[in-house]
Amino acid sequence: MKSVLVVTLWLWTMLVPAAWAATLVLDIGGATEKTYSDFMTKLRTEAKGKDPMYVGLSMMPKPTKPPTYLLVELKVSKDMSITLSLSRNDLYVVGYSDMYKGKCRYHVFPDHDSKKPPYEQHSLCDKAKDAIRKPIGYVSSYTEIERKAKVRNRKEIGLGVNKLKTLIPKVYGSESKDYQDEAKFLLVAIQTIAEAARFPYIEKIAETAANPDDTAICLENNWSKISKEIYNQFKGNPQTPAKDVTVRTCKNLKGINQVQKYITLLSYQGTSRQQLTKRNVVSVLSICS
Structure with a gap:
């Protein structure tokens, strides 16, 4: 039986000191593959460059220095969400944030961390002066994330919104020094959001909550x-x-x-x-x- 999800989506833009970011909100909660598909269409539209299509295929925009960012908020409930920061240069996930007990906590892969305030480098935590830095303890390669997730291969973990709905509560507000849950969440989030935007083949896998092949x-x-x-x-x-x-x-x-x-x-x-x-x-x- 195919997984079901309900997605509420809206789009707005905001300006931040050194990099601007648009935010897409994926409100996770119950049914339909179509709503996830509609979200992916909006994400691709926001991510692609302005150059003409290549035989019906879109291309990422020319990279910029410093990069700009696209934020995707994965919203489980009004009190629980995690926001991913994706580079507009290549759609790579560079980190995430969670608002916990009134404090914005930002988590950035060390290979993407310039040590500047989060809103200056990744648009995370907006302009929160009391943001809490919680570094991710491993680099952003699939090999390293798989190792921290304690899986031999990411094919062992299913994709999709329902899987994220299960994993986000284990990561949101967590103080654990064991990276396993966080790494599993990142494996699923990166593929369900960023990889699915590149590849409709992977989008279909996420829609049906299957494992990547x-x-x-x-x-x-x-x-x-x-x-x-x-x-x-x-x-x-x-x-x-x-x-x-x-x-x-x-x-x-x-x-x-x-x-x-x-x-x-x-x-x-x-x-x-x-x-x-x-x-x-x-x-x-x-x-x-």
Whole structure:
């Protein structure tokens, strides 16, 4: 039986001293796959750059220094939520915050922590002067997060909003020095939110509360490579015929309609001189088996 969830979504923007962030709120509570799908559509729209689409695929914007951030609040109830901070450069999750007992606590991966106030570097905790810094005790690589979660592979943990609903209460307000629950939460959150935004294939896994399979793991590990392969097919020649377009990374997919079932948001690779549309070209792509 497919998992059910109710998602209430709204969008607003706010300005902060050194980086601006838009906030999407995912209000977790009961039924429908459609509401999660609608949320992912809003997230992709907010994340993508302004450049034309590549055969129906969107691309992340050109990276900025300093980065700007996109916040996703995962709201379990009016009294419990966790907010993720995602870099607009690559949609990587750099940290999260929770408001506990009137204090905003911010948790940032050490490989993304500049030691500046949270609202200056990751837009976390807004402008709270009494924010509490709670560093994440491991870097943001999947290998390290899996190790702290005490799992051999992230395929062991199911995805989806209901899984987040179970894990968030174990992390919210926690003072535990054992990183296992936090790492499990981050594995699920990163894939259910950020990876699902890149890959509709992973979105479908999250919708049904399934575990990620080998194809999903391959996609996650090869996002930049796949994006570059797609971009290089059309760079300088948007009229490239289908018979001349081949990319080989894991699993054979042919035609843009099939490709879009697996990937929809590319990492930034550069710009094209003209728009690439379904009318111009049909893609041949090999992604992951």
